Amino acid sequence: MKVLMGTESLRPPLTGIGNYTLNLLREFQAISDVEAVDCFDGNRFFPVGDVLAGVDRHMVPSSYHRAGGQWREQLRKTVRAMPLAYSLKSAFSNVRFKQGSPGRKDFVYHEPNFILKSHDGPSVTTVHDLSFVRHPEFHPAERVAWLSRQLPRTLDRANFVITDSEVVRTELIEQFGVARDRVKAIYLGADARFLPRSVESTQAVLAKYGLVHGSYLTFVGTIEPRKGISVLLDAWQRLTPAIRRSWPLVIAGAPGWRNAELMSRIEALRAKGEVKYLQFVSYQDLPFIYAGAATFVYPSVYEGFGLPVLEAMASGVPVICGAGTSMAEFAEGACKLFEVGDADALALAILELVEDARQRIRIAHSGIVQARRFSWARCAQETLKVYINAVGRN
Structure with missing residues (x-):
């Protein structure tokens, strides 16, 4: 099994989707059935070893690290709120992805951050939540508009869809008509660092x-x-x-x-x-x-x-x-x-x-x-089974 993973979520600060992405990458390193993993950060492709080797104290690959203070975060939020910001960023990223993906047709492309790019091989997306549908007031209007346009296209394109819970799986089935046998809930894991301490x-x-x-x-x-x-x-x-x-x-x-x-x-x-x-x-x-x-x-x-x-x-x-x-x-x-x-x-x-x-x-x-019932190893193994199903559906 060869995997192509979207890794834009690994940019700092590392939040939920970034943790999900990083832990899957780490676990895949220990699974013999995964023979290769390449990563796409929205601009360039990297071997997974380069990404993991660059993890710094903030759990962010150094290749992606952007030094700076609060003004950088504020600038990013301001840019995101601008009209067409998501569309322009997506268009640029899609062009870069298309330039490098032809040699990876035999890879299963997994986008852990909702929206798939165009890929000639099997594709899997993880839809973590539908908060932009359920609570659009909690998101910038541009993001809501962009996701509203793009998610239906992604769901049509995906060979298989992953959610983090049955709550979201049910929402996808009911609100977007995704076939029940094409979407699976896979629970996340607790890192071994989190344990009772004296x-x-x-x-x-x-x-x-x-x-x-x-x-x-x-x-x-x-x-x-x-x-x-x-x-x-x-x-x-x-x-x-x-x-x-x-x-x-x-x-x-x-x-x-x-x-x-x-x-x-x-x-x-x-x-x-x-x-x-x-x-x-x-x-x-x-x-x-x-x-x-x-x-x-x-x-x-x-x-x-x-x-x-x-x-x-x-x-x-x-x-x-x-x-x-x-x-x-x-x-x-x-x-x-x-x-x-x-x-x-x-x-x-x-x-x-x-x-x-x-x-x-x-x-x-x-x-x-x-x-104790939840681990990233279990999450990765169940995700690998989805990849196998996606290959069969491609």
């Missing part, structure tokens, strides 16, 4: 951030409206001042889209000493931030999978997430649930956990057991 083992890292093991609640994710952070802050402010001082809320994540109001609220609570904002936490430190938390809260409105929930479960931390979501699907009762968007219900769930150590221990143990 007070002593977390102390050095937590001290850098002014944190104490077992004495804070945390959220990890992109700072943007879809993640439900406004509901989290509403719930947080419903708790008593004593609770908020005793169990400060730690928020970690790269800035996302339309987050000015969120950042203003976070800053106001930070000034009171009730919230700590860590921004984007490094690859090395993140497992310790998870493992040191008393509770992990993930109030996201909508997710295709919700990888931070699985990582927190694997870290031995009790998790609160939304009922009826993809997170509740894979957790199978190992998380404390609340009604999505209900700040009162979330406040109650937080209060119950911080006041009940036995409940925290019980949920944390259930989470560890459940998280």
Whole structure:
């Protein structure tokens, strides 16, 4: 089996799709049936060995690394919001892909970031979520318009479609008419770095951030409206001042889209000493931030999978997430649930956990057991089976 993988998602900061892409590439290296993997970064083709050899401390291949501060991120967001930005970028990338793909007709092309490019061989796409359909208000209008045009074409072109959960698989079948036998849900994995850690083992890292093991609640994710952070802050402010001082809320994540109001609220609570904002936490430190938390809260409105929930479960931390979501699907009762968007219900769930150590221990143990069912090795093996099916359908 020869694989051609789209790797544009490996550009910093590395978020969910980037982690998915990187872990598949790593696992394929250990599978004997995968004889070759080439990568396309939107401009050039690279052997997978070059990509993986260049991974730096931020989990980003150095060939793609773009040094710079917040102004670069702001520039990228501004450009993305411009009319035709997605279309122009896609057109350029398609030309570059077409120039290099003729010699790779015998490769299975997997696009882990939704939209396929034209490929003469078998093609597989991963559609992580349909948030641009379900919640277009959480995306730039240009992105919504572009995905609305391109996704139906990709679904027609793909020999096989992968989703991260049955929730999204069902949405694709019902909303886009994808044949049931042409789309498969494959759960993501928890990296081996995420595991329960003792007070002593977390102390050095937590001290850098002014944190104490077992004495804070945390959220990890992109700072943007879809993640439900406004509901989290509403719930947080419903708790008593004593609770908020005793169990400060730690928020970690790269800035996302339309987050000015969120950042203003976070800053106001930070000034009171009730919230700590860590921004984007490094690859090395993140497992310790998870493992040191008393509770992990993930109030996201909508997710295709919700990888931070699985990582927190694997870290031995009790998790609160939304009922009826993809997170509740894979957790199978190992998380404390609340009604999505209900700040009162979330406040109650937080209060119950911080006041009940036995409940925290019980949920944390259930989470560890459940998280062991998911691994990137399993994800890669199931993905390889999809490639085989795609070849048969080409």
